[in-house]
Amino acid sequence: MSPTLRSAVDVAAGGKTRAVIYARISQDRTGAGLGVDRQREDCEALAERNGWDVVEVYVDNDISAFSGKKRPAYRQMLAALDEGKATVVIVWHTDRLTRSIVELEEYIELSDRRGIATHTVQAGTIDLATPSGRMTARILGAVARQESEHKGHRVARARQQKAMAGEWAGGVRPFGWGVPTGEVKKRVDRKTGDEGEVPELDMMKAVPEEAEALRLWTDTILSGGSIRSLVKWCADKGVTTSRGNPVTHSDMREMLMRPRNAGIAVYRGEEVGRGKWEAIVDEAKYRAVVAILSDPGRTVNRGAQPKWVGSLLYVCGRGECGAGMTVTQSGGRRFPSYRCPTGHGGGRRAEVVDKYVEDTIVERLSRDDAHELLLPGPDEVDVAGLQAESEVIRRRMTDLAGLFGAGQLELGPFTEGMDTARGQLEGVTQQLARAATRDPLVDLVGAPDVRKAWKALGLDRQRNVLRALVEVTLKTPRPGRMPDGGYFDYEAVVFQWKRGSR
Known part of the structure; x- marks a missing residue:
């Protein structure tokens, strides 16, 4: 039974034809097109003129039918139609329904199987029960898809032109x-x-x-x-x-x-x-x-934030272990202690170890020759020259891309030229990075009060100073009272200086 005949049967039986409305808007940030409310109002007016009973309105907001993104309301409508909820679908225009050939074929199959009639405010009735109606729907779908593709190309080209001209190309507002x-x-x-x-x-x-x-x-x-x-x-x-x-x-x-x-x-x-x-x-x-x-060698730890200067930086000195020491309170100890995670034992009270390391670093950086520990400065780097060189390289890459796009350059020379340019740009970038990188020791060397400057750094930067200056190895401490009368074995904390000497 065709959709038109089914509607006639519904009316003859004394009931109203049941209809659903589908409205969708993809992107209309300027406000120049139809909003969902306008679509719904026009569709409701069409239903009223034809004496149809609108049993449901399905709305998808800011979802393109061309993009391939899931449209939840559209899928809900198809499920409801398959269950016999309505026999008429009303849309403002066919391109509001779908711009996907695959989706259109699915919709045609459902309409034919369930006797669904499709009516549009702008394009009239689409009778999917007849070959000519299906052909019309497919033509309209192909036209709508071509319009989407053409629009996408225009938008991309406009953004490219703006970017090449150094202008704002649109999108989400960047922070700053x-x-x-x-x-x-x-x-x-x-x-x-x-x-x-x-x-x-x-x-x-x-x-x-x-x-x-x-x-x-x-x-x-x-x-x-x-x-x-x-x-x-x-x-x-x-x-x-x-x-x-x-x-x-x-x-x-x-x-x-x-x-x-x-x-x-x-x-x-x-x-x-x-x-x-x-x-x-x-x-x-x-x-x-x-x-x-x-930097692929950069340590990134998104887990628990270290609470101690030497966590995983101090290394175990038991034999050839060399594992990073962790701080735990296991074994019934009252105080947090550095311990080897491999189970070598010999816990060292964390607070005391960190204080000794701090005292040693502060003492070393307080000496008159502490400036000798600083890395060579970037004064010899010609920043302005490197920036100009980087712009020339980028311009060359842009020119190569333009020649290749215009068919004036073969793939082989284009690829070779781009690889060379990228290698040169990487070298320039590394030199520029060197010019701006600060030595972690800068804020400590020459400070009037090195200990006060150390305390002001915060844990992250203290750990960076430790990484840059010295490697600390914790050996197994000697048991019993030490020669100084205490129980902390200072000789079990070994400093291997990466810059200068003790």
Whole structure:
């Protein structure tokens, strides 16, 4: 039985034709198109004119029928139709229903099996019970898909042009930029489809307080700080992402490694030149942060935060063990003690060991020759020259891509040229990183009160000083009272200096 005939049978039997409405909006941030409410109103008016009883309205907000993302309301509607909930589907236009050929075929099969009629406000009735009706639906679906593909290409091309010109290419507001201009623009709420107004932002200008935070975070990493400590700083200060969410470890890492911080424009992950916006962080510092956070040898521990200076940094001196010592209170001990995780025993009271290590480091860095422990400075690095060289290399990569895209360069020479350019750019980046990296000892050497400066560093940076300056080995302590009258065996704590000597 065709959908039209079934509707006639329903009316003849004294009942109203049961209909459902499906409304969808993908992206309409300017407010120029139809919102969900407008679609629903027009569909309800069509149902009223035809005397249909609307039993359900299904709505998917901000979900493209072309993108392939799951549309929960659409799937619910198909399940309801398969259960016989209605015999008519009303949509504002066929492209609101689907732009996927696969989905269309599924919908045609269901409509044919359950006798479903499809009516649109803009395109009239689509009779999927006849070959000509199905052909019309497939043609409309193909046209809608072509429009989506064409729109996607236009959007991508426009973003590429803006990125190449050093302009803002759109997207989520990056942390650090977006000063209100005083103007407003229309926007459709993704959840409700309602139109509203939001402040217009100048994406070329930095937000002062956010820019200050980015510079602080950058300097913290360069001084040996951790992402974990910065995430905690954000939580304590109430600083959130540009979307208003709490800052996570991945959020912080992404914000620190964003090329935009240094005024560098990017398209599809590739640097394409200088941006026209205000740089917040010096490029040398940015390169150094990227080098630090990208170092495969960097120790990343997202578990419990160390509470002791030597956790996993002091090593076991029992034979050839060399395992990192951990702090535990096992074995009925009243005080936290450093112990070898392999079970070699011989716990050393953590508080006493850390105090001895601190005293030794402070004493060494308080000497007149402490400046000799500092690494050579980056004064000989020509930062301006390296930055200019990096821009030339990036421009060469852009030119190669343009020639290849235009068919004027074969794949082999293109690949070889890009590999060479990437290698050169990596070398320049490493030199720039060297120019900005701070020696962990800088804040201690020459300080009027080295112990006070040590205490002010915080645990993360104290551990970085330890890593850079000395390796501490904890041997099995001697039993009983020591020659000084105490019970702590100082000779069981061995210092191997990485810079200078004791």
